[in-house]
Structures are given as structure tokens and as C-alpha cells.
Amino acid sequence: xxxxxxxxxxxxxxxxxxxxxxxxxxxxxxxxxxxxxxxxxxxxxxxxxxxxxxxxxxxxxxxxxxxxxxxxxxxxxxxxxxxxxxxxxxxxxxxxxxxxxxxxxxxxxxxxxxxxxxxxxxxxxxxxxxxxxxxxxxxxxxxxxxxxxxxxxxxxxxxxxxxxxxxxxxxxxxxxxxxxxxxxxxxxxxxxxxxxxxxxxxxxxxxxxxxxxxxxxxxxxxxxxxxxxxxxxxxxxxxxxxxxxxxxxxxxxxxxxxxxxxxxxxxxxxxxxxxxxxxxxxxxxxxxxxxxxxxxxxxxxxxxxxxxxxxxxxxxxxxxxxxxxxxxxxxxxxxxxxxxxxxxxxxxxxxxxxxxxxxxxxxxxxxxxxxxxxxxxxxxxxxxxxxxxxxxxxxxxxxxxxxxxxxxxxxxxxxxxxxxxxxxxxxxxxxxxxxxxxxxxxxxxxxxxxxxxxxxxxxxxxxxxxxxxxxxxxxxxxxxxxxxxxxxxxxxxxxxxxxxxxxxxxxxxxxxxxxxxxxxxxxxxxxxxxxxxxxxxxxxxxxxxxxxxxxxxxxxxxxxxxxxxxxxxxxxxxxxxxxxxxxxxxxxxxxxxxxxxxxxxxxxxxxxxxxxxxxxxxxxxxxxxxxxxxxxxxxxxxxxxxxxxxxxxxxxxxxxxxxxxxxxxxxxxxxxxxxxxxxxxxxxxxxxxxxxxxxxxxxxxxxxxxxxxxxxxxxxxxxxxxxxxxxxxxxxxxxxxxxxxxxxxxxxxxxxxxxxxxxxxxxxxxxxxxxxxxxxxxxxxxxxxxxxxxxxxxxxxxxxxxxxxxxxxxxx
Amino acid sequence: xxxxxxxxxxxxxxxxxxxxxxxxxxxxxxxxxxxxxxxxxxxxxxxxxxxxxxxxxxxxxxxxxxxxxxxxxxxxxxxxxxxxxxxxxxxxxxxxxxxxxxxxx
Ligand code: SRM
Ligand SMILES: Cc1cc2nc3c(=O)[nH]c(=O)nc-3n(C[C@H](O)[C@H](O)[C@H](O)COP(=O)(O)OP(=O)(O)OC[C@H]3O[C@@H](n4cnc5c(N)ncnc54)[C@H](O)[C@@H]3O)c2cc1C
Ligand code: SF4
Ligand code: FES
Numbered sequence: 008x009x010x011x012x013x014x015x016x017x018x019x020x021x022x023x024x025x026x027x028x029x030x031x032x033x034x035x036x037x038x039x040x041x042x043x044x045x046x047x048x049x050x051x052x053x054x055x056x057x058x059x060x061x062x063x064x065x066x067x068x069x070x071x072x073x074x075x076x077x078x079x080x081x082x083x084x085x086x087x088x089x090x091x092x093x094x095x096x097x098x099x100x101x102x103x104x105x106x107x108x109x110x111x112x113x114x115x116x117x118x119x120x121x122x123x124x125x126x127x128x129x130x131x132x133x134x135x136x137x138x139x140x141x142x143x144x145x146x147x148x149x150x151x152x153x154x155x156x157x158x159x160x161x162x163x164x165x166x167x168x169x170x171x172x173x174x175x176x177x178x179x180x181x182x183x184x185x186x187x188x189x190x191x192x193x194x195x196x197x198x199x200x201x202x203x204x205x206x207x208x209x210x211x212x213x214x215x216x217x218x219x220x221x222x223x224x225x226x227x228x229x230x231x232x233x234x235x236x237x238x239x240x241x242x243x244x245x246x247x248x249x250x251x252x253x254x255x256x257x258x259x260x261x262x263x264x265x266x267x268x269x270x271x272x273x274x275x276x277x278x279x280x281x282x283x284x285x286x287x288x289x290x291x292x293x294x295x296x297x298x299x300x301x302x303x304x305x306x307x308x309x310x311x312x313x314x315x316x317x318x319x320x321x322x323x324x325x326x327x328x329x330x331x332x333x334x335x336x337x338x339x340x341x342x343x344x345x346x347x348x349x350x351x352x353x354x355x356x357x358x359x360x361x362x363x364x365x366x367x368x369x370x371x372x373x374x375x376x377x378x379x380x381x382x383x384x385x386x387x388x389x390x391x392x393x394x395x396x397x398x399x400x401x402x403x404x405x406x407x408x409x410x411x412x413x414x415x416x417x418x419x420x421x422x423x424x425x426x427x428x429x430x431x432x433x434x435x436x437x438x439x440x441x442x443x444x445x446x447x448x449x450x451x452x453x454x455x456x457x458x459x460x461x462x463x464x465x466x467x468x469x470x471x472x473x474x475x476x477x478x479x480x481x482x483x484x485x486x487x488x489x490x491x492x493x494x495x496x497x498x499x500x501x502x503x504x505x506x507x508x509x510x511x512x513x514x515x516x517x518x519x520x521x522x523x524x525x526x527x528x529x530x531x532x533x534x535x536x537x538x539x540x541x542x543x544x545x546x547x548x549x550x551x552x553x554x555x556x557x558x559x560x561x562x563x564x565x566x567x568x569x570x571x572x573x574x575x576x577x578x579x580x581x582x583x584x585x586x587x588x589x590x591x592x593x594x595x596x597x598x599x600x601x602x603x604x605x606x607x608x609x610x611x612x613x614x615x616x617x618x619x620x621x622x623x624x625x626x627x628x629x630x631x632x633x634x635x636x637x638x639x640x641x642x643x644x645x646x647x648x649x650x651x652x653x654x655x656x657x658x659x660x661x662x663x664x665x666x667x668x669x670x671x672x673x674x675x676x677x678x679x680x681x682x683x684x685x686x687x688x689x690x691x692x693x694x695x696x697x698x699x700x701x702x703x704x705x706x707x708x709x710x711x712x713x714x715x716x717x718x719x720x721x722x723x724x725x726x727x728x729x730x731x732x733x734x735x736x737x738x739x740x741x742x743x744x745x746x747x748x749x750x751x752x753x754x755x756x757x758x759x760x761x762x763x764x765x766x767x768x769x770x771x772x773x774x775x776x777x778x779x780x781x782x783x784x785x786x787x788x789x790x791x792x793x794x795x796x797x798x799x800x801x802x803x804x805x806x807x808x809x810x811x812x813x814x815x816x817x818x819x
Numbered sequence: 820x821x822x823x824x825x826x827x828x829x830x831x832x833x834x835x836x837x838x839x840x841x842x843x844x845x846x847x848x849x850x851x852x853x854x855x856x857x858x859x860x861x862x863x864x865x866x867x868x869x870x871x872x873x874x875x876x877x878x879x880x881x882x883x884x885x886x887x888x889x890x891x892x893x894x895x896x897x898x899x900x901x902x903x904x905x906x907x908x909x910x911x912x913x914x915x916x917x918x919x920x921x922x923x924x
Pocket of ligand 1 (some may be wrong): 567568574576605606608609636643696715716717719720
């Protein structure tokens with residue numbers, strides 16, 4: 008059978024989802040698929056743009072379908088091509104010089120930001136005035152971020168869902184942010200007056216000023232924004248304006264193609280245009296039974312119905328409209344809303360609770376014993392239950408109080424057995440408990456596989472915990488783990504123990520030999536540094552270094568910076584230096600015009616912004632060893648003043664720190680290793696939050712802490728043991744460090760390692776030598792530290808061609 | 820893949836260690852040239868389209884390279900993004916029998 012041609016206009020959340028649903032129904036056998044997208048990317052999760060703006064997620068993280076997805080599914084993607092029209096007589100889609108024939112077409116053009124009639128929004132050439140932004144796409148996000156840098160004040164026009172998210176996002180750039188809103192309370196569609204005013208106070212408390220009943224008349228400023236003025240004669244100064252006053256559907260393609268367009272493009276219960284059985288409409292651009300939706304949940308339902316019809320998988324299915332509920336994702340605000348906000352006739356009863364000081368407000372509107380509307384602000388613990396009752400129109404229990412609060416019984420989370428099959432577990436992607444169960448039943452045996460297949464938990468992520476619980480429960484304890492989570496590096500299918508054994512048995516001493524012997528010759532770029540680290544740990548002096556296996560930092564022994572320059576941090580054991588050393592550092596900084604000299608949090612000096620080409624010359628002039636502030640390796644040992652000068656010191660913390668650093672130097676390890684010694688429990692060097700810390704206590708004794716951290720993750724170290732001499736500190740330190748080096752996963756800091764393996768087990772091995780390997784651990788570490796060579800010194804005689812050249816000339 | 824110009828001699832293979840890349844300036848344009856462990860040569864723009872990361876400092880595996888700054892991954896043969904949002908320009912490159920690297924730009 009020859010395949011039909013399916014052309015999709017619009018590559019956003021609805022368009023791409025419709026295609027996924029079609030593929031899931033075997034559509035790849037029926038259709039050759041082509042997609043047009045105005046934006047030059049694959050498909051991303053527009054909902055999460057708020058997170059990109061507020062800095063909690065990267066652009067890369069929000070992609071639902073990267074470009075590779077299109078390739079893998081044989082979908083031809085015209086990214087960055089805007090469709091002009093669909094020529095229905097000859098069945099062609101035309102845009103920007105590209106012409107594609109179709110048998111079936113889907114319009115999923117979404118909507119754009121609505122621009123209110125305000126003077127001064129545009130320049131004379133019709134473009135938006137610099138400083139005026141909308142918030143709809145990734146490009147908008149980038150433009151806002153680019154402009155915000157160095158500015159002081161921003162105003163968001165529009166106090167709806169999107170406006171408030173934009174306001175919180177803009178604060179991320181250090182701007183003073185104000186929201187102006189035309190209505191008498193915030194989020195007029197979802198809230199009543201009381202909730203609106205509580206929310207206004209909550210926003211104030213987060214430093215977002217809100218001005219209500221403000222009708223914006225003009226954007227001020229000749230060639231860029233300087234402020235805005237209102238119809239009441241007042242004005243606000245600002246450097247930028249973000250407009251969030253609603254959306255208008257993109258209907259131009261449909262209009263030009265002669266399809267019926269009212270407020271949006273009209274579609275029937277099969278999501279077909281009533282004018283043309285070969286054209287389907289889905290998403291925000293669609294109008295169904297007089298309604299169009301600006302949220303994703305309805306789009307998922309539409310996409311399923313569309314796919315059922317276009318593939319013929321279930322021609323009995325029909326879309327009958329959606330009930331909408333919203334959760335606000337503004338950081339620091341808990342808010343859920345559904346249905347009506349006020350009673351509509353005398354049958355309707357209101358159940359209400361207010362605690363304005365705490366910012367808590369709950370209101371339910373009940374008709375004939377069923378929920379027709381709810382607002383939950385400040386405490387959304389009952390949202391899941393109420394959303395379900397609202398969606399399914401189920402009768403509410405008699406005890407109304409229990410609808411608002413958890414009264415101890417019945418338990419907060421309905422037990423898994425009792426949870427109805429059609430309970431929606433993931434609201435972003437519309438996945439029910441039943442769908443998760445079916446997926447587990449169909450043979451998917453890992454959490455990741457089920458999540459990938461159903462997309463549950465892959466939207467905003469707030470349901471991930473519940474999704475995992477349901478999957479666990481559905482598998483009845485027969486859940487398997489994804490084998491690749493146990494690989495030491497993704498490119499070699501072995502866990503760490505087996506990998507070490509294979510390397511030893513087959514005498515694999517270089518990274519390239521490991522790929523040849525254990526990965527079928529396939530070299531995986533991302534796996535190289537992990538393998539280099541492991542081989543260096545197990546082979547010590549016999550390890551065959553290959554520079555290309557190292558991340559650039561370890562290749563040039565300096566930390567790469569955002570502009571491609573590097574930093575130079577010489578060793579300064581225990582933070583102790585001397586006037587001569589300081590003078591040398593100062594001379595070098597001047598000679599090489601180092602733009603920034605800074606004290607680091609690791610008690611040494613950083614020369615920042617150095618050109619790659621200058622690195623070896625600077626090292627030579629410094630004559631100091633590398634501080635390894637760039638590697639997955641031993642880093643520093645900080646110290647405090649200790650016994651010699653401090654009036655409290657009971658142990659010589661400086662001497663111990665210097666001894667530790669001199670011993671460990673910069674040996675490779677699975678991740679960074681940071682240490683500290685303190686002369687007394689006042690702990691001025693923060694030894695309790697280090698990978699390894701030694702704190703002196705009365706009586707010449709040292710308490711040893713392991714697994715501490717105070718970076719992205721804060722964890723107080725666990726006491727390993729208390730010992731009575733610096734020699735004993737070195738013994739347990741050596742055993743622990745080597746045990747970690749040999750057993751931790753790549754990039755696993757000790758704070759995770761200690762929790763994973765368990766303190767008791769580590770203590771048994773390191774202190775009590777329960778496995779009889781303590782001497783071996785000490786010996787293995789010694790061979791690494793003995794084999795260590797200062798990389799800065801070694802680099803001076805290195806034979807690697809052009810190792811430190813940032814630019815080479817063409818040979819003439 | 821761009822590069823319709825004439826083929827020109829850039830450097831010899833020995834100037835770039837196996838598995839690594841180096842940056843060259845050719846008529847004012849900066850290009851990163853890679854020499855893979857399989858003995859092939861490839862050329863792409865020197866700067867990452869994301870935030871300008873120096874591509875020659877990236878990690879190479881088979882015919883792919885990882886940008887050193889935020890790990891976008893590109894196919895060296897075509898410049899296509901494997902992870903990341905957009906592709907990078909790649910230029911036709913070959914080795915002649917004297918181990919000279921020839922590039923069309
Ligand atoms: C230079 C320094 C900041 C400073 O000026 O003080 C620094 C700079 C960087 N830190 Fe740090 N950290 C520095 C002390 C710290 C400390 C404090 C300390 O060492 O006592 C911590 C918390 C302690 C800890 O790690 O437990 C710290 C926790 C981190 C983390 C979070 C690690 C974690 O797992 O929680 C990262 C990210 C990572 O490793 O993935 C990081 C990563 C970085 C990187 C390497 C980011 C990168 O990959 O490029 C920064 C390099 C900037 C540059 O342009 O060179 N840095 N960083 C400090 C160098 C110390 C030194 O002399 O070696
Ligand atoms: C910042 C933000 C936060 C949001 N938060 C939430 C939330 O928390 N919950 C929620 O449910 N919803 C939220 N939404 C709304 C949600 O993102 C939309 O409902 C959803 O993206 C609509 O999907 P769509 O495919 O219809 O439109 P879109 O995702 O806009 O996709 C339409 C695509 O078609 C392209 N296109 C348009 N015209 C053409 C043409 N002529 N040729 C080619 N391509 C064209 C567009 O460029 C666009 O890429 C949010 C939206 C934004 C902007
Ligand atoms: S905290 Fe560390 S990683 Fe973050 S910007 Fe500062 S130096 Fe860089
Ligand atoms: S600069 Fe290359 S990935 Fe960010």
C-alpha cells in the first residue's frame with residue numbers, strides 16, 4: 008500500500024503531540040509525515056518557559072522532541088518555515104518557497120500574544136519598540152534576558168497567570184518589577200475578589216508591586232522604552248515592558264485557505280474542519296463548540312481524538328469539550344483554581360475558609376452535591392482530590408469540612424488500591440492510573456521506560472513522586488531497574504566492578520583500548536573522562552594517558568571559563584603562603600595582564616581570565632605546583648589557625664592540612680575531594696561540611712568527618728571515628744579516600760556515596776577492617792600518590808603538538 | 820554542509836594530535852579542525868552556536884564532538900546537532916596521500 012502524505016502546519020505542543028498520538032496508533036505505516044514550524048527548533052514545552060525565564064531550568068531541559076526525534080521517526084521537518092496557505096484544490100501546503108503535497112493536513116498554529124491598543128508600542132517601521140516584549144516563545148525569553156541585563160525597572164502589563172509568572176521571572180535579573188492590571192483583582196478569570204486581594208499581598212511580600220484598575224494608554228520613550236502612562240493621568244518609569252494581556256489564535260492560514268474561522272478555526276467533534284474532511288484542527292487555534300482553550304490539558308484530549316480519526320483506529324471517539332482547572336506555577340505561590348468563581352444561582356452553596364494573614368483562602372462552589380468551582384490559595388493539599396471530583400462530576404461526601412482540610416482520617420493520599428483507574432496522575436500530559444498500569448502490563452519494566460512511553464511526569468515534573476509510586480504499585484514489586492543506570496559510563500555496558508575486573512584481566516591501560524575491547528570500537532565522547540579517571544585510579548603509574556580522553560580542564564590543567572579563557576590557581580596547602588610567594592604571584596599577574604585576581608573559597612589565589620597560550624609561561628614564572636582547582640580530583644585542604652596562635656586551638660590544624668595536601672597532591676578521583684582541618688570544635692574552616700574533615704578535640708584527639716558538603720547540596724559530615732594522633736588521621740583518611748576512589752560511581756561526591764553505601768559499612772571496612780582490605784587500600788593509594796606528577800611542570804616539557812595554542816595559522 | 824569554494828591546504832595531520840581539535844584562521848574565518856582516533860579529519864565553525872564555546876577544546880568520540888561549555892553534541896560529518904538546539908556549519912575536509920589536510924570553504 009502506498010502511504011498517504013500527512014502535512015502538519017505548526018510544530019508546537021499540540022501539533023507534535025498529535026503526531027505522537029498518530030505514531031502510537033501505527034501511523035508511520037499509513038503516512039509520510041511532514042511538519043512545518045515557524046520556530047527554528049524542534050518542539051519544546053512552552054509551559055516551562057516560565058522556568059527558563061526564572062532561571063530554574065535551562066533551555067536544553069525543556070525540549071520534548073529534539074531534532075533527532077524527527078529524524079528517528081522519519082518526519083520531514085521544515086523548521087523556521089512559515090506556512091502561508093493550504094491550496095485545497097490541488098492539495099498543497101505552501102510557505103516561504105516550500106511546497107508540500109498532502110492527502111491529509113493538520114492545522115496546529117497555536118496562538119500569539121495579544122497586543123492591546125496602546126500607543127507607542129511600535130516604531131514607525133512597525134517593529135516593536137526596543138524594550139517592549141511579549142512572552143510566548145523561546146526567542147521571546149532570550150530577547151527578554153538579553154535586554155534585562157543591566158536594566159533596573161520592568162513593568163508587566165496584565166495580571167493574569169502569564170503576567171505573574173513573567174513578573175517572578177524578571178526578578179531573576181535583579182530588576183525591580185511591577186505589575187499593572189486593568190481589572191479590579193488579579194487573575195480575574197480564575198479568582199474572586201477575596202482571593203485576588205490575598206494574592207496581591209502575597210506578590211507584595213515577594214517584592215512585586217501590583218497596581219490595579221490601571222488602563223495603559225501609552226508606552227513612553229522616543230527610540231526605546233522609558234515608561235508607560237495610564238488613562239487616569241498617572242505614569243510609571245521603567246526600562247522595559249512585558250505584555251501579557253492574553254492570546255489571539257493564529258488563524259491567518261485558515262482564513263487564506265477558505266476555512267470557517269470565527270473566534271478561532273472551527274472544528275467538529277472529530278477535530279475536523281467542517282469545510283474539508285481532509286483538514287484537521289487542533290490546539291489553541293481550534294474552536295470547538297464555541298470554546299477555545301489556552302491550556303494544555305484540553306489539547307491532549309483533542310490530539311487523541313484527532314489521531315483516532317485520522318488513522319481510523321477508533322472512529323467512534325468524539326471530543327466533547329474539556330473542563331479546565333489551573334495550577335499557578337509562580338514560585339512561592341500555591342494556587343489552584345477550577346470551574347466557576349462565584350455561585351450562579353440560589354441552588355449553589357458556598358463552602359469557604361479564609362485566613363488572610365497566612366495568605367490562605369479556600370472556596371468551593373457546590374451544586375446538587377457536586378463541585379462546579381473551587382479556588383485554593385496558600386494551601387493546595389486538597390487540590391488533587393477536588394480536581395478529580397470536579398473533572399468527573401462525582402458526588403461529594405457529606406462531611407463538607409473534610410473537603411477543605413485533612414482531618415487525620417481518611418489518609419491524605421487515597422491508598423493505591425482505592426485510587427480509581429481513571430484518576431489523572433500526570434496533569435500536564437493527561438496520564439491516568441489506568442494508562443500507567445496498562446503500560447506496566449505491556450511489559451515495560453523500568454520506571455524510566457514507563458515514563459518515556461506514557462510521558463507521565465515529563466511535563467512540569469510536580470507529579471513525578473506519585474507517578475513513581477503508581478508504577479511501583481502496578482508492578483507489584485516486580486519493577487526492574489534500567490540496566491544503563493548501573494553502567495559506570497554510558498558508552499561501556501558494564502558496572503564499575505565488572506569494568507575494573509575486565510580492565511585488569513585484559514590489561515587495558517588506556518581509554519582507547521577500553522573502547523576497542525569492551526565497546527565494539529565505538530568511542531563515546533561523554534564516556535572518555537570517566538574512563539580516564541578510573542584507569543588512572545586502578546593502574547596508577549602504569550596508566551597510559553591519552554590527552555584526548557580528558558575534558559579540556561584536565562587537558563590544559565586549568566578551568567575553562569565562559570569566554571574560553573582559563574584560570575590559574577596555584578597550590579597553597581592549608582591556605583598558608585609567604586610574602587615571597589605573594590610577590591611572585593603579583594608579578595605574574597601584572598606581567599600577563601591578568602584581569603581578575605581573587606581569593607577563592609578554597610583558601611588560595613585565583614588568577615582569572617588567562618589566555619590558553621599564556622598558561623605554560625605563567626606556570627614557569629610562578630614556579631609553584633598546580634592547585635588542581637579544575638579537575639575531578641583531590642582539590643584542597645583548608646585549615647584554621649590552630650595551636651600556634653589561636654587561643655583556643657587544641658590540635659595543629661595547619662600542619663595536618665599541609666600534610667594531607669602534600670600527600671594527596673592532585674590525584675584523580677570520581678569527583679572533587681575537598682577537605683579541611685580545624686584546631687577545635689569552633690570549626691572555623693568548616694571541616695564538618697567537607698568530603699573529609701578532621702576536628703581537633705581536647706586530649707590531642709581528632710574527630711574525623713566524612714561525606715559532608717556545603718555546595719549545591721548541604722550535608723553535615725558523619726563522624727567516622729575519633730583518633731588520637733595525626734598519623735592515625737592519615738591512616739583512616741587513606742583508607743576512606745581509596746575506598747571511595749575504587750567504589751564510587753563517576754561524578755558521585757562523597758555526600759551521595761556515603762549515603763548509598765551506608766556509614767556503618769564504610770566504618771566497618773575503614774576502621775575495623777571487616778573485609779581485610781585496609782592494607783591493600785592504603786597501598787593502592789600510596790602507589791597513586793607516588794606516581795603523581797605535577798601537571799604544570801610536566802607540561803613544560805610536553806611533546807603534544809600545539810597543546811596550548813588557541814589559534815593556529817594556515818601553513819602557506 | 821557549506822563550502823563551495825576551492826579546496827585549500829591548511830596544515831599537516833601531525834599538527835593535530837589524534838582525538839583532538841585545533842582552531843585555525845583561514846581568510847579571517849575561524850574553523851576548528853579535528854583529527855579523530857580513526858584517522859579521519861573534519862572541520863566545523865570554531866565557535867559553538869549556543870554561547871560561543873571553543874569547539875576545538877571539545878571531547879571527540881567517533882564522528883561527534885561535545886562542546887566544552889554546556890555539552891551540546893554535534894555530528895562532525897554534517898554539523899547537525901545531536902543534542903542542542905541548532906546545528907553548526909561543517910566544511911568538506913579530506914586528507915591527501917602526503918597527510919595534508921585539505922579544506923573547502
Ligand atoms: C573559584 C571558586 C569560587 C571562588 O572564587 O571562591 C569556585 C569556582 C567554581 N566552582 Fe566551586 N568554586 C570554589 C569553591 C567551592 C566551594 C567552597 C570550598 O571548596 O570550600 C564549594 C562548596 C563545597 C563543596 O563542594 O562541597 C563549591 C561548590 C561547587 C559545586 C557544587 C558541588 C556539589 O556537588 O554540591 C560546583 C558544581 C560541580 O561540581 O558540579 C562547583 C563548580 C565550580 C566551577 C568549577 C564551575 C565550572 O565547572 O566551571 C567554578 C569555576 C569558575 C571559573 O570560572 O573558574 N563548585 N565551590 C572556588 C575555588 C576553590 C578552590 O580554591 O579550589
Ligand atoms: C510562558 C507560558 C506559560 C504557560 N503555562 C501554562 C501552564 O502552566 N499550564 C497550561 O496548561 N498551559 C500553559 N501555557 C499555555 C500552553 O503553552 C499552550 O496552551 C500550548 O502551548 C498551546 O499549544 P499549541 O500547539 O496549540 O500552540 P503552540 O505551542 O503555540 O504551537 C504553535 C506553533 O505553531 C507555529 N506556527 C504558527 N503559525 C504558523 C505558520 N503559519 N506556519 C508554521 N508554523 C506556525 C508557532 O510558531 C508555534 O511554534 C503557557 C504558555 C506560556 C507562553
Ligand atoms: S557559585 Fe561557583 S559555579 Fe556558581 S557562578 Fe560562582 S563560581 Fe561559578
Ligand atoms: S557554548 Fe557550546 S554548548 Fe553552550
